[in-house]
Amino acid sequence: MSISRIMAIVKKEVRQLRRDRLTFGMVVGLPVIQMLLFGYAINTDVRHLRTAVTDQAGTHLSQQFVAELGQTQVVDIIEFVETAEQLEDRLRRGKISIGVLIPADFDRRVSDQLRAAAQLLVDGSDPTILGVANQLRTMPFRLDSARPLTEQQQIFEVRPYYNPERRTPVNIIPGLMGVILTMTMILFTSVAIVRERERGNLELLINTPLSSTELMVGKVIPYIVIGMLQLALILAVGRLLFDVPVRGSVADLYLAASAFIAANLALGLLISTAAKTQFQAMQMMVFILLPSILLSGFMFPFDGMPKFAQYIGEALPNTHFIRLTRGIMLRDASLAELTSDLLYLLGFTVVAMGIAAMRFTKRLD
Amino acid sequence: MNSEFAIEARGLSKDFGKLRAVNSLDLKVPRGQIYGFLGPNGSGKSTTIRLLCGLLTPTEGSATVLDIEVPGNAEDLKPKIGYMTQRFSLFGDLTVFENLLFIAEIYSYPVSGRSARVDELLERYDLISQRNQLAGTMSGGQRQKLALACAVLHHPDLLLLDEPTSAVDPQSRRDFWENLFRLAGSGTTILVSTHYMDEAERCHRLAILDHGAKVADGTPQELQDATGMHIVEVVAEDPYAAQAAIHELTEVASITQLGIRLRVLIPDTHERPRETVERVLAARNIAATTRMTSATLEDVFVAVTSKPPGGAV
Numbered sequence: 110m111s112i113s114r115i116m117a118i119v120k121k122e123v124r125q126l127r128r129d130r131l132t133f134g135m136v137v138g139l140p141v142i143q144m145l146l147f148g149y150a151i152n153t154d155v156r157h158l159r160t161a162v163t164d165q166a167g168t169h170l171s172q173q174f175v176a177e178l179g180q181t182q183v184v185d186i187i188e189f190v191e192t193a194e195q196l197e198d199r200l201r202r203g204k205i206s207i208g209v210l211i212p213a214d215f216d217r218r219v220s221d222q223l224r225a226a227a228q229l230l231v232d233g234s235d236p237t238i239l240g241v242a243n244q245l246r247t248m249p250f251r252l253d254s255a256r257p258l259t260e261q262q263q264i265f266e267v268r269p270y271y272n273p274e275r276r277t278p279v280n281i282i283p284g285l286m287g288v289i290l291t292m293t294m295i296l297f298t299s300v301a302i303v304r305e306r307e308r309g310n311l312e313l314l315i316n317t318p319l320s321s322t323e324l325m326v327g328k329v330i331p332y333i334v335i336g337m338l339q340l341a342l343i344l345a346v347g348r349l350l351f352d353v354p355v356r357g358s359v360a361d362l363y364l365a366a367s368a369f370i371a372a373n374l375a376l377g378l379l380i381s382t383a384a385k386t387q388f389q390a391m392q393m394m395v396f397i398l399l400p401s402i403l404l405s406g407f408m409f410p411f412d413g414m415p416k417f418a419q420y421i422g423e424a425l426p427n428t429h430f431i432r433l434t435r436g437i438m439l440r441d442a443s444l445a446e447l448t449s450d451l452l453y454l455l456g457f458t459v460v461a462m463g464i465a466a467m468r469f470t471k472r473l474d
Numbered sequence: 475m476n477s478e479f480a481i482e483a484r485g486l487s488k489d490f491g492k493l494r495a496v497n498s499l500d501l502k503v504p505r506g507q508i509y510g511f512l513g514p515n516g517s518g519k520s521t522t523i524r525l526l527c528g529l530l531t532p533t534e535g536s537a538t539v540l541d542i543e544v545p546g547n548a549e550d551l552k553p554k555i556g557y558m559t560q561r562f563s564l565f566g567d568l569t570v571f572e573n574l575l576f577i578a579e580i581y582s583y584p585v586s587g588r589s590a591r592v593d594e595l596l597e598r599y600d601l602i603s604q605r606n607q608l609a610g611t612m613s614g615g616q617r618q619k620l621a622l623a624c625a626v627l628h629h630p631d632l633l634l635l636d637e638p639t640s641a642v643d644p645q646s647r648r649d650f651w652e653n654l655f656r657l658a659g660s661g662t663t664i665l666v667s668t669h670y671m672d673e674a675e676r677c678h679r680l681a682i683l684d685h686g687a688k689v690a691d692g693t694p695q696e697l698q699d700a701t702g703m704h705i706v707e708v709v710a711e712d713p714y715a716a717q718a719a720i721h722e723l724t725e726v727a728s729i730t731q732l733g734i735r736l737r738v739l740i741p742d743t744h745e746r747p748r749e750t751v752e753r754v755l756a757a758r759n760i761a762a763t764t765r766m767t768s769a770t771l772e773d774v775f776v777a778v779t780s781k782p783p784g785g786a787v
Contacts, residue, residue, distance in 0.1 A: 113579060114580055121572075124567075309562065315529065318553050319580050
């Protein structure tokens, strides 16, 4: 193994990367765009939700209440309907996100401390809207004719439809870190070698004294650095725009990320030994990316998944990384308390690298 | 102990699935010479070159290249050979200078002499004005020069060139061959595959490959002397009619038209070929003059790659 040959590959990769505007753009652009896109989803300050109202009371108080509701700007009242069934119908068809049901005995309920005065029918299929509904629930209304509401009293009773599970939006950024790194790291490494095969560069390289290991290591080093930069970028954007905390140690976070980046790069190299074209490499990347988004606990709680899906999830590096980041960033856990996930990532790296090095021969047959 | 041959292949065969790409090839390439592989596309030229540098594992047979067994010890061979792929395989998004520097680093060229060597090659291969140009934006001829410069950077003993001039204009081809002769003059053995007759004629020795098998080898002169064919040149005002008439002769191996001239190949087992041709032309009342002529390399190529008598082209 020759350090100078590895450095020759690293230098070449960096030079090529600098000229490859698309890839270079992806290094910075992909995390930022994804953060902004997902950032809107985790932005709980949502306004102008389409809303329909059924006012079965029709009293002065209920009308005033509806007017107050409209003034909050959180909801846009677009329709008044007769019955609760009509509300449900519009909710189901996606015409509205929130339905307000004011029962006939609204006036009496308002003065009753024990009962909620009205119902919010919420499209629980969208967790963000559910979050908004929870805000509305505690929003103080000043109803001049009624006696002032106490802090504790809730004017709404929230009934989440379709999704009784309520998620903390801040969960998304730590998970998103894993998704972004999975996407970029696997994509870059797998394509980096397959592209050389497609362009014919590989036939030249395998006819030189360069060894497979030197080539692999040289290819991977620049992307480790890029992964670290992306991580810093994600953390900065998360902090500045979305106020996502890092409650644990940043050093721990970087250690965990190093193991995760290594695992993904090894996986990318493995793909590159199997794919013949860049297109194939991307197809395989999607094959890993989708479960990394869906089965890793990023989108859906891991415990809620069927056993079979959990087994797949356990195999994915992202699942373990999300546990690590949520632990470190949100629960202030130390890496020492999360060793099993860290060990899995390290083991995964060693195995994937080993298979990739075995599969990559300096032969064409 | 140095063998007098740079390359010795014994019964080298390579199968791709059911296709036999190279068929029990025996080969002896003397040191310091330019050895040509002449053959049509798909005749196994590239596969043979790849077998010789250890990129492919032979199905049968073995080869000794620069006294090193391939594929067994191919890694020991890598520093000693220069290989130019059929397709441009340098980095299009690196400049000429960066490509050369990269190759120097990969071959661990001594750091002290590195930049001098790169400068020397830039000058020798007339690439100074392209020094900072991206390789991908250069013309075919310039790319070939760069590829050759990279292939010889580490002073290899053996150069393997796979159809190096297939995408290059005639002037660039001439320059390219001048460089090859200079390299051979300084002791480098060169194996070059081509499907150009004029290039084959420039080689010291050549092997003609057809369907993966070697069908003839020797110096161009030896090959021309040993075609086993009479060559009758026919000049006719109506070459199509003449060709149709001669076609009827069962002894004719092939007819090649060059303008108004026809080159008729007849195996030398037949007596008086010129009279045979004249007779059939006279019988058809076709005005034509005939003369016996000596074989060109193209005639050799046609003779060894075409089917025996009866299967005229």
